[in-house]
Amino acid sequence: MNRIVSSLSALILTANCYALSTADRKSPDWDFNNPELGKEWSRLGNTSREDYSLTERGGFLRIKSGGDTLQSSVLSSLVGRPQEHRDFQSSTRFEVSDGATAGMTVYLAASSRYDLCVSDGRIHLRHRVGENSGDKELEAVPTGFIEVKVKGTPEEYKFYYSVDGVKFKEAGCFSASELGGIKPNAYIGLFSEGKGYADFDFFKYREVIPEGSPKLISGNGNPLLDFQFTADPTAVEHEGRLYVYATNDHQQFEEVGRDGKNTYERIKSLVMMSTDDMVNWTYHGNIDVGNVAPWIMASWAPSIVKRKEEDGKTHFYLYFSNSGFGTGVLTATSPVGPWTSPLDKSLVDANTSGLGKCKVPFDPGAVIDPDGTGWLTIGAGNSCIMRLGADMISIDSELKELKAPHHFEANELNYINGTYVYTYNTDWKDRGDWNVGEEVPSICSMSYMTSKTPLDPDSWKYHHHYLKNPGLST
Structure with missing residues (x-):
């Protein structure tokens, strides 16, 4: 089993999930250096091809807001990649423009998602699970780039943010079981809503080997580690x-x-x-x-x-x-x-x-x-x-x-x-x-x-x- 982050085809699970491409790209999609997103990515909700661009700002994924909000039945302008592991970490760096609300989401369906985003110059931690929703305002952040990340385990999703990309603050965590449990049909997504747009600089995803020094599961003596280049x-x-x-x-x-x-x-x-x-x-x-x-x-x-x-x-x-x-x-x-x-x-x-x-x-x-x-x-x-x-x-x-x-x-x-x-x-x-x-x-x-x-x-x-x-x- 190859546990290095791989380019897996997006899973098509609902009528509101659209595969973006079937062609491999010449450079990694997480750097957004290609004119199109690769096959790892899917449009979620009602997002159309016109709602994002990889050419308007070189090296960035620009997501244009479509007007929907957390209370809407569909989260607009959202693209995501499947969660591939039970234990993982994902991060992105972005800036919002013209009043957009934008950030990273763990997305299972329009009515099941957890978000960490920037809105009106402040960090927000939001959730919607069925009829239950909430929006926790954390603190004001300076204009410019914000880096956010999420760590997932079988028990929880934990969110962090940083204004300098070095020192991260914990924003909060949500139960994995309330979302439906950590499973392959969850997506880690990037979104923009309300008005304006957001530019995403990169998207990183990697498996996290749990603490406690587990033995390798491949059963092979070589390589010594089968998930990490050394x-x-x-x-x-x-x-x-x-x-x-x-x-x-x-x-x-x-x-x-x-x-x-x-x-x-x-x-x-x-x-x-x-x-x-x-x-x-x-x-x-x-x-x-x-x-x-x-x-x-x-x-x-x-x-x-x-x-x-x-x-x-x-x-x-x-x-x-x-x-x-x-x-x-x-x-x-x-x-x-x-x-x-x-x-x-x-x-x-x-x-x-x-x-x-x-x-x-x-x-x-x-x-x-x-x-x-x-x-x-x-x-x-x-x-x-x-x-x-x-x-x-x-x-x-x-x-x-x-x-x-x-x-x-x-x-x-x-x-x-x-x-x-x-x-x-x-x-x-x-x-x-x-x-x-x-x-x-x-x-x-x-x-x-x-x-x-x-x-x-x-x-x-x-x-x-x-x-x-x-x-x-x-």
Whole structure:
């Protein structure tokens, strides 16, 4: 079962629901970059094709009001997409013009819906279930864009709003059972009514994996997560479980859509999972690095280490790439957090003195040796190593070059049987200059080096490409 948000055909359930299109679109409909809405969308109520436009304002869905109100038998000018999961979250960003009342709705029928909307410059939480209806006025909001979202569970729909897209306030919640229960024939819709029009900037929808770390339901060992795109894994063993942390590429996917570019700049979170048998995996949610460390530019490619300290607790140190500019660190006393940022900036970045040839100080690889000393490697194109301070969040040595031939990225550091083992990914360049004397590594392969005195650049010995590029013939 593919649990990634998919382009499912709209369910035609009532006489007042009209499919909009049967053709796939070249870019994601949730960004409203196409001249027509795709097959995921349906017109609801008495909405006609003339009631909305995707061309009057580029990159926006404009919904024109048709004059109906909450008390009307039909909610006018409404388009929606089916609710695809029992647990989900959906959001949109919009602005109203010329006195329109507009927002987001959970819509089952004209007489069964929950709304969060802007009307007369104020946020309203409304409901209509049969003959029972209500309109709760919350607070005045500034002119311009408002972002709203709804979280659904089998028990309730909970609404939130934000004037800056960062800090959300809870507007209120409604019972799912009163609406008819969370089921596939509910729609998450965007609407405008009364007069004027509203411009919607995007529509996001994703499944939410319930808290409590449920096991995956696919029954497959691979991929480790079958609902979320991840990359760059690192791992640490703790009390019989292997905890894995990864870049949350899914965050970029949610921001730019299927046809957007994975240029990584939207990724500001890391993913956590664990196993005790290497087959069954438990999802522990995301680390919201952008919230924990608001000074970051991005968060990629983590490296995790742990150490039992004088307070009797095991402390976890999670190093990560702060974009290509530097390397940051988060700390916790549990492998699944809560995580904190002990610094208000990167541990090392492009402004750090002594980088030498290591001009891109990201993609960390860390290890703690048997003496309790921490070590950190970083770099792209050229790499370096440093000894960490006793607190694991400071640098306690000069930065020393690692003479890793044809270095590209993917630094990692281990300590095995009295030896420091450094691994990295080789570049894509021609190997005509190879002079190390060992077998020439394939392009974009994994190689390793070893040393017993890590701060001596000449002590590191290149060995082999232990993981050849599987895409190349041998």
